[in-house]
Amino acid sequence: MRNLKLLVFFLCKLAGLFHLAQWITRDRLRILCYHGFALSDEAEFRPKLFITVKQFEQRLATIRRYRLNVLPLDEAIHRLYSHSLPDNSASITIDDGFHSVYRLAAPCLHAQGLPATVYVTTYYVENPHPIFRLVVQYMFWKTRKRQLLLKHAPWSTHDAVDLSNPEEREKAVWDCINFGERECTEEIRHAICEQLGTLLETPYEDIVRQKLLHLMSPDELRALKDANIGIELHTHRHTFPSDSRSLAEREITDNRAALKRWITAECRHFCYPSGLWDKQQWVWLDSMRIKSSTTCMPGLNSPKTPRHALRRFLDSEDVHQLEFEAAITGFTDLLFHGRSGDPI
Ligand SMILES: [Zn+2]
Known part of the structure; x- marks a missing residue:
């Protein structure tokens, strides 16, 4: 079309x-x-x-x-x-x-x-951090990992996310964003991003250094x-x-x-x-x-x-x-x- x-x-x-x-x-x-x-x-x-x-x-x-x-x-x-x-x-x-x-x-x-x-x-x-809802989506988009193992992540009720499953992936993205936006201070959101970057092998500090988002x-x-x-x-x-x-x-x-x-x-x-x-x-x-x-x-x-x-x-x-x-x-x-x- x-x-x-x-x-x-x-x-x-x-x-x-x-x-x-x-x-x-x-x-x-x-x-x-x-x-x-x-x-x-x-x-x-x-x-x-x-x-x-x-x-x-x-x-x-x-x-x-x-x-x-x-x-x-x-x-x-x-x-x-x-x-x-x-x-x-x-x-x-x-x-x-x-x-x-x-x-x-x-x-x-x-x-x-x-x-x-x-x-x-x-x-x-x-608050000179990357925009939370964008950077969470960006890290999930950029990762090459096929599985995300979560230990004690407060925003997820699951221990693992199958990243090759688009629906599961999308749900994890929005669970994280909604938790961060509704329940957390900016500093805690920043800490969630650091942890998520490590877990997804998409270093958050690289995003911060380049001032992306x-x-x-x-x-x-x-x-x-x-x-x-x-x-x-x-x-x-x-x-x-x-x-x-x-x-x-x-x-x-x-x-x-x-x-x-x-x-x-x-x-x-x-x-x-x-x-x-x-x-x-x-x-x-x-x-x-x-x-x-x-x-x-x-x-x-x-x-x-x-x-x-x-x-x-x-x-x-x-x-x-x-x-x-x-x-x-x-x-x-x-x-x-x-x-x-x-x-x-
Ligand atoms: Zn706007």
Whole structure:
């Protein structure tokens, strides 16, 4: 099915329809979304979450080739709603704030003279360990062992896990994550990872040394300013509950307070963690002086797009170059959704 889609894209591009789509959608704002950049084999581990530098550089060259006007997010949002957006405008956003943004993405963007915005979730900036739920999955993915022998592991009721059995393996992964997230302090989670790394023969200290699956440090966040990369809000603990206004607001308050300790600029733009949102949260966001909120819904944006339901195109290693071109030219949008950006 995907091959058929790529063939259609290839033929349509050849027929000049990508350029036609770009012209038709020239008044729409394209917002691109990235997450992590691969320092090692993360793009093989999670191809929907990470992208290699090689592919990212190709994307930036493509953005240049299609002559997109890449604007800083604040300017793009302001101009979108004041009807003064230049044709073919785009904005580049990066979620979470992985260490690899500083190491890999910032130099690429700086070399191309392209601005970007990072939505930073701050818990793992304050606690500089690998993100627990990701590193547990990574170690289980990377191990060559076929059996995991567990002695007195508090998170498992079994003494052994058959790692060649995908269901058993997956259950062990989530038993460990759920136990760590629900029952443990950050220090104990760190100790669980060390023990798990030894048992799986995937040394945790190597992951820590390479800073895989880590977020940026406060110094690294501060240094982004030199690469014209802005910093915005993404909650403190990567959650934004729709059933509790006080908990949701606390996430933004804590996120803002943490960022304020490290950077001087005031943060007024927001990205929903995991793309989960509810319309009733819009009034909460307004009361927190949030100017815009981005989702993971695909599509282009117009002045009619609600400012707390902005659409983005999620790019990663898993996205074919033709799919990327189809998205940034607006071809995908015209093909599958008609002209999006209208009120939901
Ligand atoms: Zn996120």
